[in-house]
Structures are given as C-alpha cells and as structure tokens.
Amino acid sequence: MTAKNTICLWYDGAAEDAARFYAQTFPDSSLDSVHRAPTDFPSGKAGDVLTVQFTVLGIPCIGLNGGPIFPHTEAFSFQVMTEDQAETDRYWDAIVGNGGQESACGWCKDRWGLNWQITPRTLTEALAAGGDEAARAFGAMMNMGKIDVAAIDAARRGEG
Template sequence: MAAPVTPFLWFDDDLGDALELYGRVFPDFLVHEKGMAGDAVFTATFECNGQRFQAMNAGPQFPFTEAVSFMILCEDQEETDHYWYGLLADGGVESQCGWLKDRFGLSWQVTPKRLLELNGDPDPERARASMAAMMTMQRIVIADLEAAVAAV
C-alpha cells in the first residue's frame, strides 16, 4: 500500500496570515479544512499548485530552517518573477541562487526550468558558464543565464 507523504509545517502563530499570502501567490491554492482556536486558525490542510500540506500554529520552539525548502519549477521569467516577488511580499528575505525565505521563515527555491536545462547542458563549458552565472544571482534571470552560456 502506498501511503501519501504530506509536508507538515509548524508555524509560530501566523498560520492564518500564511494562508492569506499563499492564496494570493499560488494560482491553484485551495484550503481543504481549517481548525480554529477562538478567532485564530490553529490547524489547516491546504494545497499549493497540487501539493498538499498540513500545518498548525504551535509556538516558536521549532522555527523553519533552510534545511528544508520547497522548489517551484517555473516555465519562464514571468512565472519566476511572480513567485519570487509574491513570496517576498510583506517581509520575505532574498537569498542566493533562486532561494528565498517568505515572511514566516519558510524557504523556497524559485527555479526556472531553463536553469536546470542550462546547468545540465551536455557541453561542460556551457554548463559551467550557467552555473557560474547562477552563483552571482539572487533572483534567477534567464536572459543573464542565456548570455553567459552564449559567451562560451
């Protein structure tokens, strides 16, 4: 029997705010159920673009770290920018190479498919040029990757 694997997210006390942000950012966002504690969301089951999550507000004992992140594989620059800027809204923090933390401290990798294609180019010089360009970026800019590879 194949049991589903569902990420379970432990928020401090802002799960309701997270549901609002993710609802604005992910076009295919759905809340399946919410458990309330008074007027506040205490638990939730939700989906972001088909990935199911469970979450709860449980206090600050175990904050998110970069050891776990969620990758969003994007079709093009427009989609990359949508997720990048959407997840940074209201206090997120940019990192390197397409990684960011949203305002809740959850790490995301906003990754254009073209980055993976160029980094996996069969020509090792082109692949190295793509990787070197990526290492200089926070938000991944496909045109800059393409230019670096074209210069080889």
C-alpha cells in the same frame, strides 16, 4: 479526501495567514480547512487555530501552529519551476514584497520563515546538460539573488 503523505509545516501561530497567502499567490493552491484546538495546548488556547490543511502548487500540506520552538530553516524549501522571467519575477516579488527577504541563487524566504527556490526551467536544463554549459550557467547563478533568465541563457550560449 486527505492525502496519504502530507507535508507538515510548523508555524508560530500564523499557519492560516501563510496558507491564505500561498493560495492567493500560486496556481493550483488553496486553503482547504481550518481546525481549532479543542482544549488549551502549550502554545495556545481552546478555539485557537491549531492546524490548517492547504495545497501549494498541487502539494498537500498541513500548517501546524506549534509555537516558536522550531523555526523554519533552509533544510526545507519549496522549489518552484518557472517558465520565464515574468513568472520568476511574479513569484519572487510576491514573496519578498510580502515581508519576505531575498537570499542568493534564486532562494528567498517568506515572512513566516519558509524558504523558496524560484527556479527558471532554463537553469535546471543547463545544469542537466552538464559540461561547459552547466559550468557557465552555474557560475552565472552564483552571482545572483533573483535569477536573471536572460543572463542564464547567455551563459548557456557562452556569451558574456
């Protein structure tokens, strides 16, 4: 059954590859269906993959192979909440190690240009706490690429 609200992500011909990667990388993720173009279209031919239905961490998505005209930007990202450094490292390393690139403050970009925030729960809890704890954790985060859980926890306690 198709969800009433679905995120549609625009790809330059690689929606199926991206969906397969997400399904292999994240729990509660799958490649659900592949739909081929019935006729030629501006960025492809009849029979090319046009759309892919997939799920990322329980979120229904459609990948549309629309061509190069609309690249992904940081205006949209998936934020993945992690429980510890091992989980943070696993997702970060999978994305960056598969042709992606690192950014700042827990952000990275996959090889298809989609942006991800790999965010340990301790960071969001610190920010939600407010006050000095939030300021210390935020200050620590501002100097990081991948989030260092131990450093955030130390900042929360006022150490270092």
